Amino acid sequence: MRSKKLSRSTPRAANVKDRCKQILNWLQDARPCGRSVRLIWVTWTSKDRRECFAETNRCGNELVISLNKPRCRTYSIAIETLLHEYAHCGTWGMAKTESTHFEKSEAQAELDMHDSTYWSEYGCVYNMFHYLDGWRDSKQYEF
Numbered sequence: 254m255r256s257k258k259l260s261r262s263t264p265r266a267a268n269v270k271d272r273c274k275q276i277l278n279w280l281q282d283a284r285p286c287g288r289s290v291r292l293i294w295v296t297w298t299s300k301d302r303r304e305c306f307a308e309t310n311r312c313g314n315e316l317v318i319s320l321n322k323p324r325c326r327t328y329s330i331a332i333e334t335l336l337h338e339y340a341h342c343g344t345w346g347m348a349k350t351e352s353t354h355f356e357k358s359e360a361q362a363e364l365d366m367h368d369s370t371y372w373s374e375y376g377c378v379y380n381m382f383h384y385l386d387g388w389r390d391s392k393q394y395e396f
């Protein structure tokens with residue numbers, strides 16, 4: 254995949270959507286997950302989904318991260334949610350990401366999706382962003 258790093262000084266991402274796109278481009282460069290990842294913003298209003306922050310789904314060979322706009326209004330929540338979802342991309346096919354919810358309880362499905370493999374990947378992504386300069390390096394990426 255082509256790096257989306259910009260060569261010259263970059264304009265500052267002016268809103269939360271641009272900043273998340275920029276961070277996703279950085280993540281795909283700094284820690285490739287082996288698939289192309291697309292970010293979309295959605296508004297879930299139904300009773301069972303409006304409390305959700307996000308979800309990640311496979312669409313063909315591509316992974317699609319859906320961030321729930323009403324729940325991801327602030328930079329910090331949106332970014333933490335994006336990091337969380339990107340760790341799902343990194344463990345796709347390893348952690349039981351594509352769980353068949355209808356066969357098990359909701360609690361069991363949650364545990365399966367967030368098993369130790371998942372948290373290990375999340376920890377890596379989290380550290381790269383917060384402690385290994387990802388927050389700064391990502392500002393050089395397209396959005």
Ligand SMILES: [Zn+2]
Pocket residue numbers: 337338341366367
């Ligand atoms: Zn999750």
